[in-house]
Amino acid sequence: MKRKIKRNPPKGNRAPFLLWSAVGLAASAVVLLVITAVVAPKPPIEELRTAAKAVARARDAEAERYAPTWYQLACDNLTKARELLAAENQRFILARSYESVRSAARLAAAEADSAYQISLRRKEAMRAEADLLLGRAREASGSFREKVGDLPVNHYYRHQLAQAELLAEEAEAAFRRGDYLTAVQKAKRAAEDAGKAAQNVAEELDAYFKNQPLWDRWVKETLQDAARDNSYAILVDKMAHTLYVFKGQQKVASYPVDLGMRWLGQKLTRGDNVTPEGRYRVTKKKEGKQTKYYRALVINYPNEEDLARINQAKKRGELYPKASAGGLIEIHGEGGKAWDWTNGCIALSNKDMDAVYRVATVGTPVTIVGRISESLLK
Amino acid sequence: MKGLRVVVALFMVALLAGACAKAPQQAIDAAKAALEEAKAAEAHRYAPQEFAAANDTLNAALAEVEKQNGKFALFRSYKKAQRMLAQAQTLAATAKSAAIANKEKVKNEATQLLQSAAEAVANVEKLLAKAPRGKEGREAIAAIKADLDAVKSNLDAANSAFNSGDYLTARDKAQASLSKANSLAEELQAAISKKAALTRKAQ
Numbered sequence: 368m369k370r371k372i373k374r375n376p377p378k379g380n381r382a383p384f385l386l387w388s389a390v391g392l393a394a395s396a397v398v399l400l401v402i403t404a405v406v407a408p409k410p411p412i413e414e415l416r417t418a419a420k421a422v423a424r425a426r427d428a429e430a431e432r433y434a435p436t437w438y439q440l441a442c443d444n445l446t447k448a449r450e451l452l453a454a455e456n457q458r459f460i461l462a463r464s465y466e467s468v469r470s471a472a473r474l475a476a477a478e479a480d481s482a483y484q485i486s487l488r489r490k491e492a493m494r495a496e497a498d499l500l501l502g503r504a505r506e507a508s509g510s511f512r513e514k515v516g517d518l519p520v521n522h523y524y525r526h527q528l529a530q531a532e533l534l535a536e537e538a539e540a541a542f543r544r545g546d547y548l549t550a551v552q553k554a555k556r557a558a559e560d561a562g563k564a565a566q567n568v569a570e571e572l573d574a575y576f577k578n579q580p581l582w583d584r585w586v587k588e589t590l591q592d593a594a595r596d597n598s599y600a601i602l603v604d605k606m607a608h609t610l611y612v613f614k615g616q617q618k619v620a621s622y623p624v625d626l627g628m629r630w631l632g633q634k635l636t637r638g639d640n641v642t643p644e645g646r647y648r649v650t651k652k653k654e655g656k657q658t659k660y661y662r663a664l665v666i667n668y669p670n671e672e673d674l675a676r677i678n679q680a681k682k683r684g685e686l687y688p689k690a691s692a693g694g695l696i697e698i699h700g701e702g703g704k705a706w707d708w709t710n711g712c713i714a715l716s717n718k719d720m721d722a723v724y725r726v727a728t729v730g731t732p733v734t735i736v737g738r739i740s741e742s743l744l745k
Numbered sequence: 746m747k748g749l750r751v752v753v754a755l756f757m758v759a760l761l762a763g764a765c766a767k768a769p770q771q772a773i774d775a776a777k778a779a780l781e782e783a784k785a786a787e788a789h790r791y792a793p794q795e796f797a798a799a800n801d802t803l804n805a806a807l808a809e810v811e812k813q814n815g816k817f818a819l820f821r822s823y824k825k826a827q828r829m830l831a832q833a834q835t836l837a838a839t840a841k842s843a844a845i846a847n848k849e850k851v852k853n854e855a856t857q858l859l860q861s862a863a864e865a866v867a868n869v870e871k872l873l874a875k876a877p878r879g880k881e882g883r884e885a886i887a888a889i890k891a892d893l894d895a896v897k898s899n900l901d902a903a904n905s906a907f908n909s910g911d912y913l914t915a916r917d918k919a920q921a922s923l924s925k926a927n928s929l930a931e932e933l934q935a936a937i938s939k940k941a942a943l944t945r946k947a948q
Contacts, residue, residue: 403817410815415808423801449807456814463815522891529895529925536921 407460410452414472418445421479430482432548433489437482444475493547497538500554504535507561515568519629519707524564524571531560575632575737578644582736585646586743589734590616599726601649601698603713605630605642606738610698610713612726618744622719625702627711631737634673634711635680637693642711642735643668649731652724653697661700661717662724666733668696698723698733768810769823772830776803779837783844790913791851792843799836806830851912858919859907862900865926869893872933889933896925 422441430438448471455463511528538553586602590613593600597615604611605626612620627634627642634643647666654662669677669692680686693711702714713735715723780799788796806829813821873890903918 400817400819404820407817410812412808412812412815415811416805419801419804419808423797426797449811452811453814456811460817465815519888522888525888525891526895529892530898533895533899533921533925536924537917540917540920 403460408463408465410456410463411465411469411472414469414476415445415448415452418448418472418475418479421476421483425479425482425486428483428486429490430479430486432486433493434482434485437478437485441475441478441482444471444478448472448475490547493551494542497542497547497550497554500551500558501535501538501542504531504538504554504557504561507558507565508532508535511561511565511568514565514572518572519631520568520571524568527560527567528564531557531564534560571631578633578737579740582644582738583740583743585734585736586739589613589646589732590743592732599728599731601723601727601731601733602739603642603698603733603735604737604739605644605735608707610715610719610723611739611744612723614726620722622715622723623703623705625704625709625714626707627709628707630707630711633676634668634693634696635677635686635690637691638710639693640710642709642713643673643696644735644737645670645672647696647733647735649727649729649733652727652729654724658697658699659701660697660712660714662720663697663699664724664727664731664733665695665697668692668694698727767823768814769827769830772827772834773807773810776806776830776833776837779834779841783837783841786841786844787848788837788840788844790844791847792840795836795840795843799833799840802829802836803833806833848912851916852907855903855907855912855916855919858916858923859900859903862896862903862919862923862926865923865930866893866896866900869896869926869929869933872930872937875937889929889936892925892929896922896929899925 418441422438422445425434425438425441430441448468451468451471452465455465455468508528508531511524515525534553534557538550538557541547541549541553589600589602592598593613594616600613602611602613603609603624608624608626610622610624611618612622628640630640630642632641634641645668647668647670649664650667651665652663653665657663673692677686677690677692681688681690696711696713698713698715698720700715700717700720702709703716703719704714708714780803783792783796783799788799806826809826809829810823813823813826869889870893873893899918900922903915903922906912906918907915
């Protein structure tokens, strides 16, 4: 007897169909994805990477400081390229276009390369410039100090020089650590200020030494007068800080002297601490309780020439109308300190003062000049 | 048949997983914040190399993010970007620490130099006080006083820079002030010695 076999219902026939349909769909999707991946435009990552490297290289070469314009342009274009890339990536994959990104990245790379090259050149140029300027600052400073030494020149010039020297120190520190931009900036100011100070002081000294012919004339006339009756004459060389005693035209002695605190120049007013220059005479001899400086020879400052010069200065507005010429200028003792400490007088050591006091009388000529030409002392 | 089902299922899972890959915004924000912190600590001034390394790594990480963003969503992978972002964050933290340490070092140097310069100025003033009293020697040392005034002005500027947190400028100015004050002290000492020698000679 045949057994009747019960078959499964036909519904089982649909499963393979659905399964194969899904597989087909998936395969189609994969094919579609592959095609999309192949066809879709590629972001210019390599160009961006190149641009970023170029910008980093420029930055490491300090292009931000030495080639700021090019460096900024490069940074801006790199940022722009990144922003454009981000914007494009938001769009549908097949609708993207990276041309503007590529273009901005290439531009950034080129600008960064320029920034790098310029930065290297400029840095080297600035190193050389800083070196040169520091040399100039040092030279100007040396020139100032050599010319001035302990001369009582205008204090403003000394202050100006001191500030320049401090700036030069800072410039040198910047130079040593390779910060040539700062070194140039500071060295430039240092060189300018030191140069100005040196120039100002040179002008002041030049103007002072223009009086040399006048001083020579005074010295000659003094010695001629002394020669006439073989009398004593006193000459004072302010630059040499020396007092000479002549008998006739013969130099018989010389002594070191201390002068007024601001001895350089011609005395104009009371309290300017300048030792006057001119042809004077001893008007009074003082000793004991008459003077607090051991012994003293008072001279006739201000003489007529001094008063005329002071009046002219007042007319030019260089002095207050009520300014006084001062007075009581003496050759006195208590000196020999090696400092210029008086208010305009000429101070000798007491021993030297004794020697001068012995030969000087009321009427003895005293000629004070900035500098005595060597030829006149022979 | 069963194997085919598994393949399809896996494909669907991969599809879903791929479709879910998102840019690591949290890591990006964290790295950027770390770099900002380093900048706030003046890493660009006090640890420029470390700061540059952190900056470069962040930029490279962001470029990697955009590279992935440029791909079809299913093929994106931000793992490399995440590693780079984490590295950038670490480097930024290193830059910040280095900046803090270097700033402290420069601050200490500046403090030391400011103190030394102030002492050197005081020494010059002390030597000036030793100079003959009254009007004696006033003019001779007045020139040094003019220089000393300039040193004091520079030292004031150094202190101002220090107080405003600009330790590099403060250090340079203090160094210059110290050097100048020392040379003034030498100059003054020489002048005083010269006078003392003359006084002995006179006696």
